Amino acid sequence: MSEDGLTYEAASARIEEIIRRLDSGEAGLRETLELVAEGRRLIEFCAGELEAVGKGLQELRLDELLARLAASGATGELAAGSASPSCRCG
Amino acid sequence: MGHPEHGASVGIPGSRLPGPFPVGEYAAALRRRLRGFAHVQLSGELSGVRPARARVYFELRDARGAVPCSAWREDWERIQGRCGQPLLDGMEVIVAGGCDYYVGSASASPSFGFHVWNARPAGEGDLLARIERLRRALLAEGLGERQARLRRPVLPRTIGVVTGEAGKARDDVLAALRRRGWAGRLVWAFAPVQDRHAAPAIARALADLVAVGEVEVVVIARGGGSLVDLLAFCEESLCRTVALLPIPVIASVGHHSDRTVLDDVAAVSCSTPTHAAEAAVPLHCDEARSGLGEKARRLRLRSLQTVALRAGTLARQARAPIEHLERERRRLEQSSRELRATARRRGGDERERLARRALVLDRKARAGADDVSRRRALDALALALDAHDPERTLARGYALVQGPDGDLVTSAAAASDHERLDLRFHDGRIPVRRP
Numbered sequence: 185m186s187e188d189g190l191t192y193e194a195a196s197a198r199i200e201e202i203i204r205r206l207d208s209g210e211a212g213l214r215e216t217l218e219l220v221a222e223g224r225r226l227i228e229f230c231a232g233e234l235e236a237v238g239k240g241l242q243e244l245r246l247d248e249l250l251a252r253l254a255a256s257g258a259t260g261e262l263a264a265g266s267a268s269p270s271c272r273c274g
Numbered sequence: 275m276g277h278p279e280h281g282a283s284v285g286i287p288g289s290r291l292p293g294p295f296p297v298g299e300y301a302a303a304l305r306r307r308l309r310g311f312a313h314v315q316l317s318g319e320l321s322g323v324r325p326a327r328a329r330v331y332f333e334l335r336d337a338r339g340a341v342p343c344s345a346w347r348e349d350w351e352r353i354q355g356r357c358g359q360p361l362l363d364g365m366e367v368i369v370a371g372g373c374d375y376y377v378g379s380a381s382a383s384p385s386f387g388f389h390v391w392n393a394r395p396a397g398e399g400d401l402l403a404r405i406e407r408l409r410r411a412l413l414a415e416g417l418g419e420r421q422a423r424l425r426r427p428v429l430p431r432t433i434g435v436v437t438g439e440a441g442k443a444r445d446d447v448l449a450a451l452r453r454r455g456w457a458g459r460l461v462w463a464f465a466p467v468q469d470r471h472a473a474p475a476i477a478r479a480l481a482d483l484v485a486v487g488e489v490e491v492v493v494i495a496r497g498g499g500s501l502v503d504l505l506a507f508c509e510e511s512l513c514r515t516v517a518l519l520p521i522p523v524i525a526s527v528g529h530h531s532d533r534t535v536l537d538d539v540a541a542v543s544c545s546t547p548t549h550a551a552e553a554a555v556p557l558h559c560d561e562a563r564s565g566l567g568e569k570a571r572r573l574r575l576r577s578l579q580t581v582a583l584r585a586g587t588l589a590r591q592a593r594a595p596i597e598h599l600e601r602e603r604r605r606l607e608q609s610s611r612e613l614r615a616t617a618r619r620r621g622g623d624e625r626e627r628l629a630r631r632a633l634v635l636d637r638k639a640r641a642g643a644d645d646v647s648r649r650r651a652l653d654a655l656a657l658a659l660d661a662h663d664p665e666r667t668l669a670r671g672y673a674l675v676q677g678p679d680g681d682l683v684t685s686a687a688a689a690s691d692h693e694r695l696d697l698r699f700h701d702g703r704i705p706v707r708r709p
Contacts, residue, residue, distance in 0.1 A: 192429040192557070199569050206576035209583075216580040223573045227566060234563050236431050237458035237555075241451070246434070246463040246482055253486070 192233045195226040202226075301377035301384060308386070313372040316341065316388065317396055317404075320365045325350075334369060334388070337510050343369065345390040353393045366396035366404075366505065405508045409535050412510075417517035421541035424522045428557040430490035432459040434483035436476055439464035443495040443526070443547040450551035455559035461489055467496040467527070472506035477515040484521060491554050493524045494536070495547035507534035516540055526550035668700035676703075 202223040205211055211219060283294050318334035318341075325331075330350040333340050345353070354360055361367060370392040378384030412418065433451075437443045444462070451460070463479035466472045476494065483489045494507075494516075506512070507527045513535045516523050522541035526549060527534055537543035544550040668674065675683040676696045683689050689708065697704045 191425075191427060193427070196562075199573075203569060203572050203576065206573070206580065209580075211580065213580065213584045216577065216584075220573060220577040224570075227570045227573065230562075230566050233429055233431075234559060234566065237429060237456050237559060238563070239457065241448075241457040242459045244459065244461045246461050246479060246486070249461065249486060250482055 190229060192230055195229050195233075199223055199226050199230070298377065301375070305375040305377055308373040308375045311373045313370070315368055315370045317366070317368045320361060320363055320367055323361065323363055331387075334367070341388045342386065343371070343388045343390050345371075345393070349391050357394055359395070361393065361395065364505075366401055367393050368396055369393040401505065405535060408508060408510055408513070409538055412513055412517065412535065412539060417514065418538050420517050421519070421523055421539060424520070424541055426522045426541060426556070427490050428555075429559070429562075430458065430555065432461065432488045432490055433554050434461045434463055434486075434489040434492040435495060436463045436465055436467075436479045436483075436492065437495040437547070438467045441467065441496060443497055446547040447493060447495055447551040450548040451555060454552060454555045454557075455561075455563070456555045457559075459488075461486065466506075468503045468506055473509035473512040476506070477512045480515055480519055480523070484519060489521060491522050491524065492519070493526065493547070493550045493554050494540070495526045495550055497547070504534050507536040510535075512536065513539050524550045524553050665700060668698070674698040 202219045205219060206216060285291070285294050316334055318336045321333045321335045321340070323330065323332040325347060328347060329344045330347055331342070331344045334343050350361075369388075369390045371388050371390040374387055374389040376382075376385045376387070435444070435447055437447070439462075448460075451457075461483060463483055465475040465479045467476070480492060480494075483492055504527060507525070516525075516536060517539040524542045524544060525534070525536045525540035526544040526547045527536055533543070542550075542553045544553055674697070675689065676698055677683050677688075677692045678694055678696075683692065683695060689695060693708055695706050695708060697706055
């Protein structure tokens with residue numbers, strides 16, 4: 185999910201909607217250009233989401249993660265990506 | 275218990291309670307009273323089974339309480355022999371017995387206990403009845419719907435998995451995620467999944483996964499087992515924890531025939547860890563990647579097609595004025611030709627009509643000329659007549675002589691025949707008498 189609340193499923197559904205609209209041939213030139221621009225942004229978002237789960241499996245152990253978080257005295261390090269993985273699988 | 279013995283200790287000043295009684299006497303009375311309680315059967319989970327020299331001690335527990343129990347070792351061994359299996363910690367059992375009280379002594383501590391003389395493992399029917407009661411209670415509270423209402427992402431970046439560290443479920447989850455083409459972040463929360471410590475350990479793991487943040491969905495996975503093995507997932511506190519968790523939980527702890535209470539409160543219930551992993555990532559990532567490329571291609575294609583179509587329309591519209599003018603010019607020429615032809619036809623008709631009218635006019639003109647000459651002749655005749663008009667003669671000074679009967683008297687001889695005559699001038703008449 186993006187910061188503005190956009191989800192993969194919502195973006196994907198909107199892309200389908202845009203393509204259907206363009207396929208209908210009812211969109212004028214201005215609308216077409218706007219829809220294409222919006223579709224490209226959404227495709228980039230979806231591609232980013234897919235890339236995030238395609239770089240390689242990252243396995244963490246909850247007990248080790250909690251120990252690291254406790255040692256650092258902070259939470260949310262997982263979100264910041266600072267927690268080192270226990271192992272990384274292809 | 276009777277009255278205090280004569281000469282016994284004096285009680286607390288001011289207290290109206292009976293006594294004081296010797297404690298041994300009171301303990302014996304208490305034992306008699308407890309042993310008088312009705313003998314009953316109890317059901318619960320065995321906990322802390324501890325064989326001693328003469329007796330076996332244990333506790334019988336459920337979610338709402340516990341009772342200390344004990345049995346003679348001989349009885350316990352006989353019971354186990356009859357059951358064909360040892361009665362161990364964590365087992366659901368039914369025991370028969372009654373309350374008892376060991377009064378102790380000056381050197382031995384007293385104790386209360388439920389004296390067991392018979393027992394058997396609880397059958398599946400007993401367990402199912404208990405599970406059903408809990409299930410109904412939780413569902414009545416609406417706890418079966420809370421997880422189902424949570425949004426489940428089709429493409430989570432981080433998944434938490436609660437499972438046994440050495441279990442096959444771990445491999446199944448990994449294999450299923452790999453087949454999905456998913457390679458995100460996986461947080462393993464290893465916990466026992468079948469003994470009596472399982473439920474609280476799993477509940478703690480769930481709470482920790484939520485506390486870590488970023489975990490978007492949790493899978494609780496274990497392989498199949500007997501219903502007794504799955505009792506941890508029918509434990510009330512664990513089920514309540516799952517129901518109230520703010521992230522969706524996918525349960526795959528049971529098997530096809532037995533449904534745990536956890537299955538009813540989780541967002542999704544799956545029969546195997548493989549299915550649970552697939553439910554955690556509904557999207558097939560490899561297909562989505564290729565599909566996204568196809569969507570981008572279609573988007574680009576539609577964009578180009580639309581622009582080309584629009585350009586064609588504009589080109590046609592640009593050519594249109596020339597074609598329009600040419601059409602109009604041709605139409606105008608045709609109209610002009612038709613107009614000329616019409617004019618020619620109408621000209622002929624008009625000339626004919628004018629000729630007819632000229633002829634009529636000519637005739638009328640000629641007729642008019644005849645009238646003029648006639649008029650002139652009449653005028654001449656009128657002049658001639660005027661010249662002979664006696665009135666005009668009278669105007670010149672002549673007078674007419676008329677007799678009494680109005681006849682003109684034109685001679686003196688004729689005048690002698692009349693005594694009275696009239697002289698008529700142009701402006702009047704005068705009677706005269708002949709002398």
